[in-house]
Amino acid sequence: RVPDFVGVIHHDDVRAFIERVPAPWMLKPRTEASSTGIQRIESADKLWSTIHELGDRAHHFLLERYLPGDVYHADSVVSEGKVVFVEVHKNGAPPFDVSHSGGVFSTTTVERGSADSKAITEMNEQVLTRFGLLRGVAHLEFIKSRKDGQIYFLEAGARVGVVIPPWN
Helix, strand or coil, X not given: CCCCEEECCCHHHHHHHHHHCCCCEEEEECCCCCCCCCEEECCHHHHHHHHHHHHHHHHHEXXXXXXXXXXXXXXXXXXXXXXXXXXXXEECXXXXXXXXXXXXXXXXXXCCCCHHHHHHHHHHHHHHHHHCCCCEEEEEEEEEECCCCCEEEEEEEEECCCCCCCCC
């Protein structure tokens, strides 16, 4: 499960999306980290003016259904295509809320074996397997919708190891 989304490049696709999916929406850059550059859009008029302001950069964004809920992340180690370690964490407040409204970012480890931990661990493995990550570490984000109680995959970030030369 993922929130409905559409690329912000073909205006006919965007029109069809906003007719089908009620506001608010999240306008997200495709390549930033954390909540950097994400905007919550409350109306079609605001959306079209924002897309117009983006100009030639619009193709770097996607529009996503806003799902209020609790945000979780799973940090994993993958070896030879298998998840060999995963730990599930829950954000104190959604990162978007903290970065746009203030507050303190916090996260806690979810109790191992709990229903949320099991559901997120399972979805995490499905996503990483489908992505075909052979080896490395990954950080996947999920949201548990307040509306339907379902867990949705939000985004992934793969971390690349850094080699520090011996002379440093």
